[in-house]
Amino acid sequence: MTAQPILLLLPIISICIFNFGMLILIRVLFPTILTHPWKAPDKRERKRDKETTVVFAGSFNPPHWGHLVMIRYLAERYGSVICCIGFNPSKQYDVTAQQRADILKGMVSNISLNNVRVDVVSGYIWRHARAQNAKLFFRGIRTWAEDGADELKLLIQNTYGPLLLGRVWPINTVFLEGDPRYRGASSTLVRGLCVRIKRNEDQDGAMEELKELVPESVLDQIVEVYGT
Numbered sequence: 001m002t003a004q005p006i007l008l009l010l011p012i013i014s015i016c017i018f019n020f021g022m023l024i025l026i027r028v029l030f031p032t033i034l035t036h037p038w039k040a041p042d043k044r045e046r047k048r049d050k051e052t053t054v055v056f057a058g059s060f061n062p063p064h065w066g067h068l069v070m071i072r073y074l075a076e077r078y079g080s081v082i083c084c085i086g087f088n089p090s091k092q093y094d095v096t097a098q099q100r101a102d103i104l105k106g107m108v109s110n111i112s113l114n115n116v117r118v119d120v121v122s123g124y125i126w127r128h129a130r131a132q133n134a135k136l137f138f139r140g141i142r143t144w145a146e147d148g149a150d151e152l153k154l155l156i157q158n159t160y161g162p163l164l165l166g167r168v169w170p171i172n173t174v175f176l177e178g179d180p181r182y183r184g185a186s187s188t189l190v191r192g193l194c195v196r197i198k199r200n201e202d203q204d205g206a207m208e209e210l211k212e213l214v215p216e217s218v219l220d221q222i223v224e225v226y227g228t
């Protein structure tokens, strides 16, 4: 007698689990990509967005104009933006996450983005995002074609990690495609220029190029930290 209702529930429970699985799979197979020009929120979204906290995760090694214009867009759109620099305590870094955070803070405060914070995070960034009550997890990319393959691992981690490790529903990851004006900017390029400046290899030329890639407010700091 008592076993019967449970037996009836079983197919319903399996269907629910299956649907949740599909929903999650769809997130991974069809990632949310915000292409440039980044859309402005409509009237209804605007109010909600202003009350929303979002996370922008990256290694920012070092940060450059490509990152800063993304952060500016997020800061104008959302109530508060937390830039997260992840690090692994057991790993050695040429430039520590804290040093990168200091540069990023300098960039952000120089253009008076008062609703942006920079956090150095050890462990899963999705955990930190949840603890801060963030509703969206942003990642900056060049284009999905160029960076999608590398981003997939993080997307899977962000999607399944909360479910399996945290037993919580994952927040959505949004990939923000770069502004084409800064498509040439990359952290690798910036680091290369810093080394050239320090070694005095066409120092003036390298400095001119670097000025196009990073804001003046942090130029000297970046050369100092990365030009070794």
Ligand SMILES: *[C@@H]1O[C@H](CO)[C@@H](O)[C@H](O)[C@H]1NC(C)=O
Pocket: 109, 110, 111, 112, 216, 217, 218
């Ligand atoms: C921003 O950086 C420029 C160049 O380094 C500096 O002259 C200016 O005072 C800074 N502004 C603020 C608000 O920090």
